[in-house]
Amino acid sequence: MDATDRAIRAQLIVPEQQELFDYWRTKAGPSGYPTRADIQPAELRRMLPSLSIVEVTDDAQPRLRIRLAGTRLRDYLGVEITGHYLDEYDLGDQTDYWDAAYREVIIGGRPAQGVVPLTPWKQPNIFQFWLRLPLVNDEGRIVMVLGHDAFMQSEKAHALASRANLRIA
Numbered sequence: 001m002d003a004t005d006r007a008i009r010a011q012l013i014v015p016e017q018q019e020l021f022d023y024w025r026t027k028a029g030p031s032g033y034p035t036r037a038d039i040q041p042a043e044l045r046r047m048l049p050s051l052s053i054v055e056v057t058d059d060a061q062p063r064l065r066i067r068l069a070g071t072r073l074r075d076y077l078g079v080e081i082t083g084h085y086l087d088e089y090d091l092g093d094q095t096d097y098w099d100a101a102y103r104e105v106i107i108g109g110r111p112a113q114g115v116v117p118l119t120p121w122k123q124p125n126i127f128q129f130w131l132r133l134p135l136v137n138d139e140g141r142i143v144m145v146l147g148h149d150a151f152m153q154s155e156k157a158h159a160l161a162s163r164a165n166l167r168i169a
Contacts, residue, residue, distance in 0.1 A: 014150040024039075034135060052148075054145040056142065056143050064102060076126065105145050106142050109134060
């Protein structure tokens with residue numbers, strides 16, 4: 001693990017996100033990133049409810065389609081998002097935040113992490129601790145994003161959110 005990987009991993013507060021980051025790193029191919037085929041759901045069984053896969057559907061103006069959203073996402077967001085485009089949802093004042101996060105992963109080619117309240121989903125007291133990791137096609141182009149989301153509601157979550165690095169990794 002190089003210095004950049006150690007720095008990113010050190011910012012991850014949720015143990016499952018640290019575990020997923022380590023797994024993702026071990027699956028990296030020659031491009032430095034794994035492909036979707038490298039990620040084996042059976043190896044991530046315990047995390048499946050918290051995982052998502054977002055597909056980049058257009059190179060010129062990337063549009064993001066949620067190919068898979070774990071059941072925990074549906075439970076907290078209150079809606080099934082699998083099969084929908086991210087831009088179909090009104091994320092309010094978090095729209096620019098999420099656009100920047102996905103640009104960092106897709107265009108910048110770097111993992112991203114952060115924490116936000118679920119304000120757009122009418123749950124401002126619940127914090128979403130998120131991790132997004134690039135996945136490539138056989139040519140090495142980023143075409144998907146593997147995500148993990150943990151949701152916390154408590155004073156501890158509020159304290160962690162205030163300490164968390166809200167910058168993109």
